[in-house]
Amino acid sequence: MHLGRVIGSIWATRKHAALDGASLRLVQPLDDDRSEVGDPLAVLDTLGSGPGELVMYVTAYEAVIPWKELHPHVDVAGVDAAVVGIVDRVDVARTAEGEA
Amino acid sequence: MILGRVTGSVHATVKNAHLHGARILVVKPLDLAGRPAGRPLLSIDRVDAGVGDTVLVCREGGSARLLFDDEMTPVQAVVVAVVDRVDLAPDLAEAS
Numbered sequence: 001m002h003l004g005r006v007i008g009s010i011w012a013t014r015k016h017a018a019l020d021g022a023s024l025r026l027v028q029p030l031d032d033d034r035s036e037v038g039d040p041l042a043v044l045d046t047l048g049s050g051p052g053e054l055v056m057y058v059t060a061y062e063a064v065i066p067w068k069e070l071h072p073h074v075d076v077a078g079v080d081a082a083v084v085g086i087v088d089r090v091d092v093a094r095t096a097e098g099e100a
Numbered sequence: 101m102i103l104g105r106v107t108g109s110v111h112a113t114v115k116n117a118h119l120h121g122a123r124i125l126v127v128k129p130l131d132l133a134g135r136p137a138g139r140p141l142l143s144i145d146r147v148d149a150g151v152g153d154t155v156l157v158c159r160e161g162g163s164a165r166l167l168f169d170d171e172m173t174p175v176q177a178v179v180v181a182v183v184d185r186v187d188l189a190p191d192l193a194e195a196s
Contacts, residue, residue, distance in 0.1 A: 001142035001176050003110070003126070032107050032126045032140040047114055056112060056124070056142050058174045062161045065174040066116055084174045085115030085124075092108035092126060093151040 054087035118173040143177040156181040
């Protein structure tokens with residue numbers, strides 16, 4: 001599971017049938033100090049996250065689980081990233097960089 | 101599994117139902133010299149690890165769900181151990 005910030009939404013009327021009704025967000029992955037790390041990716045959202053919000057998202061196979069739960073008839077969905085939480089707070093201990 | 105350092109924790113009221121009650125830690129992977137390196141992994145804590153602990157994180161969703169005994173838990177990373185010590189064989193693993 002990873003930390004990210006919603007930086008946009010993606011609308012696609014023509015898409016795989018299994019994704020009908022799916023809302024898609026554009027998410028920028030973040031490091032634990034909230035600096036950007038890696039490239040933005042499209043993430044399925046079933047929790048109603050909005051732009052600017054910090055989110056937790058899962059990738060790979062786990063990403064299809066929340067969608068399959070809402071749509072049991074869907075066995076395969078072209079999804080490899082999904083929001084699983086909207087983050088209220090991240091408490092990060094400030095330790096000296098490189099401290100063993 | 102990977103070696104990591106717990107650098108913080110995440111609080112999320114709105115989250116997937118199967119994650120309710122789960123304690124979510126921020127874990128930075130460690131290099132052999134024990135320095136945090138790379139992208140953090142948000143991991144579900146199962147061993148009461150605390151901030152600053154060195155831990156082992158299992159990153160394979162399937163086995164993680166076995167721990168939860170719930171097939172619909174969207175979990176990918178689980179803290180499965182708090183590490184007391186790592187002994188590196190001096191000639192085999194140089195902690196550069």
